[in-house]
Amino acid sequence: MKTVYLDIETTSRKADEGMVIAIGILAEGEPEVVFAETPEEEKRILCWLKEKIEGCELIVTWYGSGFDIPFLITRGILHGVDLSGLAKIPMLDLCEWCKANLLLSSNSLQSVAKFLGVWEAGNFAGGDVLTLFKMSARGNYEARREIVRHCREDLLMLRRIHERLEAVLGGFVRRNSSEE
Template identity: 35%
Template sequence: FERIRKEKIYVWNASFDIPFLISRCLKHGIKAKIFTQLKIVDLLKFSREVLRLSSNRLDDVSRFLGIEKNIKTTGRDMQKFYEEFLSGNIGMKEEIINHCRDDLISLSKVYERVKDLVESWEKKQKNCLF
C-alpha cells in the first residue's frame, strides 16, 4: 500500500469494492486506514455521468467501446463459482481468478480509451474520488 499511496487508482464500482476490502482488512487484522488516503477514481461513476449508456456494466461498456473480453463469464457467475469452490470444486478457483484477471485487463483498456475524458471529468467533479 505504501508504494501506491500517492497514485490514483482507477476502479469499477468503488461503492462495492472499497467497503468490501475494508471489511476484509478489519476481519483479518489489517489496517484499513490506507483506503481513506488513496486517490480512488470510480470509472463506473464516470460511465454513468458521461457515457450514459443503457447499461454501465464493465462488460457492456467494454463491448460498446469495441473491447473484446477473453472470458465469457460475468460477475453474476462469480457467486455461484465461489459457492462451488467452497463446496470442494477446486477448479472454480481458476475460473474466478481468470474472470478477475480479464476484468482488470478490460478496465485497463476502457481507461486507455477514455482517459482524456476522465481527466477532464475529474477536474470538474468534487466527489469522483471514493
C-alpha cells in the same frame, strides 16, 4: 505515477454477510490475483493488498467507491487489518465517471467495454462467482481457476477502458476528504 487497477470477487454484496474470495491488482505487466477460501486466507489476502498498495498514487476501479473499497475496509476491520489507507489514495472510479458523462443504456463493465470496442468475451458473468466458490469449496479446482481468471479478465478490461477514455477523463479523480 504508480497506478493500480483493483478488482475483487466476493461471496455477497454485503461485507457482513460474505467475504472477499479474490483480490486482483494490475500495476504493470500482468494482473496478480490472490484467492481465499477461508476467513484465515481472507485475512492473508487483505494483508497482501495492504502491502501491494504502498506507494500507490492512483487506484482505478469499476464501482470501487460504492463496493470494492467499502467491502475491503469492512472486512479489514473484522480481521484487524488496517486498510484505511485505501480511502486516502486518490481513486478513479470509471463506473462513476461513465454514469456521469456517458448516456448509455447500461453502465455495467461489460456494456461499457462493448460500447468502446474493447470487450473480449469471458467465460461467465460476475453473478456466477458464488456458485463457482461453492464448487471450489467442495474441491473443484477448475471453479477456483475460473474465479481467478474472471478477476484477471476484469482487470484487463478495466485497463482497456481506462486507456480508451484517458483523453476525455480530464482530472476526474476522487480525493479523500482530508485533501479537499
